[in-house]
Amino acid sequence: MVGQVTANTLFTIGYEGAVVDDFIATLLKVGVQTVIDIRDIPVSRRRGFSxxxxxxxxxxxxxxYVHLRPLGDPKEGREAARAGRYEQFHTIFSTHLGTLSAQSALSEAIKIASDSISCLLCYERDHRFCHRNIVAGEMKRLGAFTLKHIGVPQGR
Incomplete structure (x- = not known):
């Protein structure tokens, strides 16, 4: 499948419900070279994902593996998303993404993804309800990437 991936492909993935071996296998299968972790707090109760x-x-x-904490969703945004207040979540995260530190990290993510086939990582399985979708959209707009949202088989 690596032959189908172009240099401007940007993947996103959530590890919710996954086991780490399946997660890594999924990345390798599609040809990912760099994992860009965009969690604000990169700890997990899920074994292997801290x-x-x-x-x-x-x-x-x-x-x-690269961790870009400034691209993480702030606590208020995570709380709004968990509560199903997606419009509020989107507003909170979009405001956060406009900060100097987030913009600097966004530029770094674009550079990394321009130099290697990369995948944005966060927890939520469904990208539509995760801030990585917003980050990926900005990276697509600014860096002319093709987005591919991939999933990991559910854990054992």
Whole structure:
């Protein structure tokens, strides 16, 4: 499947319900080279998905791992999304994305994704309800990427 991926392809993925081996296998299958973790707080109750463990798993499989915390959804945005207040979530995150630190991280993400086939990582399985969809949309607009939202088989 790597042959079908172009240099300007940007993937997004959520690990909700996944196990780390399946997650890594999914990334490798589509040709991802760099995982861009855009969680505000990169810890997880899901085994293997906290920052240090996930970074080790990625490196062990030849993937580059980068954490760009400024692109994470702030607490208020996460709370609004969890409560199903998606318009409020979108407003909160869009405002956050306009901050200097988020804009700097967005530029860094665009550079990384321009240099290697990359995948934005967050928790939510469905990209439509996750801030990574907003980040990916901005990266597409500014960096002319083709977006592909991929999923991981449900955990065992």
């Amino acid at each position: 920052k240090s463990a996930l970074s080790r798993h990625c490196v062990d499989q030849g993937l580059t």
